[in-house]
Amino acid sequence: MNYAIIAAGEGSRLAQEGVAKPKPLVELNGEPMIGRLINLFRRCNAESISIIVNEQMTEVREYLESLKLDIPFNLVVKSTPSSMHSFYELSRVMRPGKFCLTTVDTIFREQDFKKYIDAMEADTEHDGMMAVTSFIDDEKPLYIDTDENLEITAFCDNRFDGVRFISGGIYALNEKAIKVLEKCMDEGVSRMRNFQRALVAEGLKLKAYPMGKILDVDHADDIRKAVEFINSLD
Numbered sequence: 001m002n003y004a005i006i007a008a009g010e011g012s013r014l015a016q017e018g019v020a021k022p023k024p025l026v027e028l029n030g031e032p033m034i035g036r037l038i039n040l041f042r043r044c045n046a047e048s049i050s051i052i053v054n055e056q057m058t059e060v061r062e063y064l065e066s067l068k069l070d071i072p073f074n075l076v077v078k079s080t081p082s083s084m085h086s087f088y089e090l091s092r093v094m095r096p097g098k099f100c101l102t103t104v105d106t107i108f109r110e111q112d113f114k115k116y117i118d119a120m121e122a123d124t125e126h127d128g129m130m131a132v133t134s135f136i137d138d139e140k141p142l143y144i145d146t147d148e149n150l151e152i153t154a155f156c157d158n159r160f161d162g163v164r165f166i167s168g169g170i171y172a173l174n175e176k177a178i179k180v181l182e183k184c185m186d187e188g189v190s191r192m193r194n195f196q197r198a199l200v201a202e203g204l205k206l207k208a209y210p211m212g213k214i215l216d217v218d219h220a221d222d223i224r225k226a227v228e229f230i231n232s233l234d
Contacts, residue, residue: 001117001172002095003041006086007034007104008054008079017220024053024060024104026217028227032063033217034104041100042071043110044117048095050074052086083192088185091178100172105217107226108170112212119209120172127204128177130196131170131211139218141166142193144208152206155196167196168214176204 007024014023021027024034031039034051041049048071053060055077064075074093080086087101100117108131120129130152132144144165145154155167171177180202184195199206217226 001041001045001121002048002097002099003046003050004087004090004094004099004101005034005037005049005051005104006083006090006101007057007060008052008083008086009103009105013218014220019220019223022057022060023217024057025063026223028107028223028230033107034060034064035067037102037104038067038069040110040113042069044114045121046071047097048072048074050076050090050094052076052078052080052090054079082190084181084184084190084195087192087195088181091181096175098172098174100170102170103216106169107215107217107229108168108211108213109230113170116170116209116211117172123207125205126207128171128173128199128206129209130172130206131168131214132165132208133168133211133214134165135213135215136166137215142196143167146208150208150210152200152208154200155193157193165208165210167193168211169216170211170214171196172209173199180204 025032028036038049061077076089076093078089116131143156143159143163144152144167145156146152180198181195184198215226215229217223
């Protein structure tokens, strides 16, 4: 599996709340968030890792440049207007094949993630497997509509009757998704959720994968919650 991390946001809310370190370098159990993801991916059959950071994140760039990895590693340093644009920049350096994309502040348990990756690697029917969660702690969640077989039929901004899941912000996809991404860029589409809608509109087969609890680190108190979650046994 090839992996990609979007770490190009400014982390302004954390800074406003007194967190001095750039978001990717905020430590969870003594390990920077971005370092935790890299090490976790390496333990989950990583064939390559690609990361984008913005041009102002010199501390993060220096941290990443200091790493000595035993797999191909691509670092893109570019400020972009949205996560979808960051994804596009990553797509230009990623190796061919299946890939898993996430943002740097998405927090999940390693054992849950490994099962998810194993399922995507073994799947020969779908073009993508989106990690979903029933834990809703997002300020603007993206709701997932599925059929009885967990095939994704729609991505919705608003809650609807019978909703079970929201997007966990983790996307495992094949190369067909890159073609859709390029079309979105050509048509001026923005935002990752609109790209996901385009995947459905273009007829890609997407399956929802319930991955248990998934958190985002957006505020200072989320750091404590993330550590407690990672360390909990339930």
